[in-house]
Each structure stands twice: as C-alpha cells, then as structure tokens.
Amino acid sequence: MYPAALLRVAAGLAVALWLAVGMAAAADLRVAAYSSGLARKGPGLLLADIAGGKDAQVAAVVEVIAATRPDILLLLDFDYDMDGLAMRALADLLRARDLDYPYLFALKPNTGMRTGLDLDGDGRANGPRDAQGFGYFPGQGGMALFSRYPVEAAGVRDFSGLLWAELPGATQPQVDGRPFPSAEAQAVQRLSTTGHWVVPVRVGETTIRLLAFHATPPVFDGPEDRNGLRNRDELRLWTLFLDGALPGVPAPDGPFVVLGNANLDPADGDGRSAAMAAFLADPRLTDPMPRSEGGALAAAVQGGVNATHRGDPALDTADWDDAAPGDPGNLRVDYVLPSADLTVTGAGVFWPADGPMAETVAAASRHRLVWVNLRLP
Structure with a gap:
C-alpha cells in the first residue's frame, strides 16, 4: 500500500515537521501515548506481521514513532504475549531507526480474559464481549511501555484486578432495579477494560510515576449504559488514587503523568463528557492542550x-467516521497529562495536515500520537 521508498521520504518530512512544532531541549523529556491499532484477531499474528517485514501498517507505525522520537512511549492496542516477543521485535525495528528503547514493560491485560459468564447481557457466554475486556483471545489489544529510562519494576502497582464493585462509589448498571446483566456477572466484573498501571520510571535523579490506562469505549451497549458507566469509573479510579481514597493505597508522592486512551472527549461524543472535563480541570494536573493542524483541517474538510x-x-486525537447519523466523528480521547509540579515545554498531536506523512499517519491508525515535553526539576 505504501512502498518503503515513500515511507522513507515521509519520515524525512516528518522529522522536519517535528522540529517545526518544537523539539525537546536536551534537558527535556518527551512522553507520548499512541493507540497504535496493532491488535490482531489471533495470538501470534502481530509478531508474525512485525517479523515478516512486509506489513504496511507496522511500517507506518514505525515511521510515526521514529518521526516523533518519544523518550517514553505508551503503546496502546498492542497485543500482549507472555515473553514480550512482539515488543522486542518492534523495538528492533525502532533501533534500526536510531531510536533505542532498552527498557520494555508490559503486564497481562484484562482484554480477552474469559469469564464463562454472560457479561454483556446478550444471553450468550464466552463471546469477545463476555471477557473482562473485549477481546477475541487473552492479551488482544494490550498496553506496552517503551522507555529510554529504567523502569523500577519493584515499585509497580497494578489495579487491573480490582473488581468494579469494589471501587468506592462505583455505579454499576441496573435494569428495573436489578443488576444488569446479573448479580453473578457483577460479582466477577473487573473495572479495568485493559489495565490500570502505576509504573515508576527513573530519569536521572527523578522518579516519575506513569499512570497508564486504556478505558472501554462508552458505546456498544444498551439503555442500561453499561459501557458508559464503566468508562466513567475507569477514569474516576485515577481521581480516587490521587485523593488517597483507594483502600490501603497511598496517594502518589512526587511527579506523575496520566497517559493513555480514556475513550472520552470532554465536549463531544456519546460518553459522559462532564467526567472528562472535570478530570482535565483537576488542579493537580496540567492539560497541555496538544494541538495539530491536521485535526483542524480534517474536521473542516x-x-x-x-x-x-x-x-x-x-485538539482531536482520533479520526472516526463522520458521514452518517450516529457516527462519532473526530474526537479527543488520547491524553498525556503531567502533574502540576512538572513544567511543560511543548505538546502536540502528530497529525500532519497534508503531504506523504499525512498518508502514513492515516495508514498507521485511526488514532494520532500525542506527545508532551517536560522539563525535569
């Protein structure tokens, strides 16, 4: 679809664009989140596509990452395998582009984790929507962290096993005053669609905690709004964490960055937008308001x-269908939100308005990479 020669030309243009929108100073740290769309419908298929060297989407994703050159990258919608083979294979491709990530980290996601129960209320069990998070197989569409700086694995906190019912103040769906789809389903339903991680990364003398997550889309349900309620509570988990309101879990001490795909726009779309707007207004966070010319142009055209x-x-980060009634259109759903004690020196959504790199970006994923430059203390 996009020959290698074209991608190499596009990469050169992308680097020029990246310089124009604000290269990080030597002392700055570039943190990025990217919903890559690299999930496949069977285990091992992603590894085969990466290793085969002929997959156009993989090549396009590599070009996007090589053009933006994050120091820390949370890659979403990336299939998990227990040995990290797909991560290492992608890291090898990036190393060939002079972008080395010696520290790779991933945990088993909730996506595709079978429950044996009907979780979506369609009367059948063991479908992809009956897993803890939507997935055709365990690990489909997980999260992967690529870092130039050491991950302090001993300090990682994983909230992915937290039951939705155990979240303080949780609002679970009901129909006619009864739990939907059943009390048995709600007794095993985890809150995290993919995962909620707190990952400390050591950058020089500073430890930055990455609050990484990928929430469910607040659609594909019925009037009970199961996914909309869950999406809101997945975001609310971070507010409770910052408040120190999770039982037995202290609030973070020191700088942090909330990053990932909230699948929620603060103004538009079908989700509970007020929750996202309130989160962005939290004084403990900085919303860098990353922008792109491509997003503005796409909406206008x-x-x-x-x-x-x-x-x-x-500010949009995802290019969804927009022609028919009910289509979501382009939305802001991907975020990199530093704590207020970190100084932001630049931010952007990598969405070129035109040229070969714009085609490469579109070939890679519906989503666009979001980056923020931070000046460390």
Missing part, C-alpha cells in the same frame, strides 16, 4: 458529524 461538535477540532 470532512464536515458531517464534525460540524456539530463543540470542542476545538485541533
């Missing part, structure tokens, strides 16, 4: 549902 949106299209 595509029109359709986008013309009804209230949010600034330059």
Whole structure:
C-alpha cells in the first residue's frame, strides 16, 4: 500500500515537521501515548506481521514513532504475549531507526480474559464481549511501555484486578432495579477494560510515576449504559488514587503523568463528557492542550458529524467516521497529562495536515500520537 521508498521520504518530512512544532531541549523529556491499532484477531499474528517485514501498517507505525522520537512511549492496542516477543521485535525495528528503547514493560491485560459468564447481557457466554475486556483471545489489544529510562519494576502497582464493585462509589448498571446483566456477572466484573498501571520510571535523579490506562469505549451497549458507566469509573479510579481514597493505597508522592486512551472527549461524543472535563480541570494536573493542524483541517474538510461538535477540532486525537447519523466523528480521547509540579515545554498531536506523512499517519491508525515535553526539576 505504501512502498518503503515513500515511507522513507515521509519520515524525512516528518522529522522536519517535528522540529517545526518544537523539539525537546536536551534537558527535556518527551512522553507520548499512541493507540497504535496493532491488535490482531489471533495470538501470534502481530509478531508474525512485525517479523515478516512486509506489513504496511507496522511500517507506518514505525515511521510515526521514529518521526516523533518519544523518550517514553505508551503503546496502546498492542497485543500482549507472555515473553514480550512482539515488543522486542518492534523495538528492533525502532533501533534500526536510531531510536533505542532498552527498557520494555508490559503486564497481562484484562482484554480477552474469559469469564464463562454472560457479561454483556446478550444471553450468550464466552463471546469477545463476555471477557473482562473485549477481546477475541487473552492479551488482544494490550498496553506496552517503551522507555529510554529504567523502569523500577519493584515499585509497580497494578489495579487491573480490582473488581468494579469494589471501587468506592462505583455505579454499576441496573435494569428495573436489578443488576444488569446479573448479580453473578457483577460479582466477577473487573473495572479495568485493559489495565490500570502505576509504573515508576527513573530519569536521572527523578522518579516519575506513569499512570497508564486504556478505558472501554462508552458505546456498544444498551439503555442500561453499561459501557458508559464503566468508562466513567475507569477514569474516576485515577481521581480516587490521587485523593488517597483507594483502600490501603497511598496517594502518589512526587511527579506523575496520566497517559493513555480514556475513550472520552470532554465536549463531544456519546460518553459522559462532564467526567472528562472535570478530570482535565483537576488542579493537580496540567492539560497541555496538544494541538495539530491536521485535526483542524480534517474536521473542516470532512464536515458531517464534525460540524456539530463543540470542542476545538485541533485538539482531536482520533479520526472516526463522520458521514452518517450516529457516527462519532473526530474526537479527543488520547491524553498525556503531567502533574502540576512538572513544567511543560511543548505538546502536540502528530497529525500532519497534508503531504506523504499525512498518508502514513492515516495508514498507521485511526488514532494520532500525542506527545508532551517536560522539563525535569
């Protein structure tokens, strides 16, 4: 679809664009989140696509990462395997582009984790929506951390096993006053669709805690709003963590960055937008308001549902269908939100307005890479 020669030319243009939108100073740290779309429908298929060297989407994702050159990258929608083979294979491709990530980290996600129960209320069990998080197989569409700096694995906290019912103040779906789809389902349902991790990374003398997550889309359900309620509570977990309100879990001490795919826009879309707007307004966080020319142009050119949106299209991070009623259009759903004690020196959404790199970005994923530059103490 996109020959190697074209991708190499596009990469050169991308580097020029990256310089134009603000290269990090030598003392700065670039942190990024990218919903890569590299999930496949069977175990081992992603590894085969990466190792085979002929997959156009893999090549496009590599070009996007090589163009933006994050120091710390949370890659979402990336299939998990127990030995980290797919991560290492992708890291090898990036190393060939002079981008070395010696520290790789991933935990087993909830996606595809079978429960044996009907969790979505369709009367059948063992479908992809009956797993703890949507997935055709265990590990589909997980999270992967690529870092130039050491991960302090002993200090990792994993909230992925927390039951939804155990979250303080949880709001689970009901129909006619009864638990939906059943009390048995709610007794085993985990809160995290993919995972909620707190990962300390040591950068010089500073430890930064990465609060990484990938929430469920707040759609694909019925009037009970199961996914919308779960999406909101997945975001609310971080507020409770910062409040020190999770039982037996202290609030973070020191700088942190919340990053990942919230699948929630603060102004538009079908989710509970007020929850995202309130989170962005939390004084303990900085919203760098990363922007792109491509997002603004896409919304203007595509029109359709986008013309009804209230949010600034330059902040959008995902390019969804927009022509028919019910289409979501382009939304801001991917975030990198530093704690207020970190100084932001630059931020952006990597979404070129035109040129070969714009085509490469579109070939890689519906989502766009979001980056933030931080000046460390």
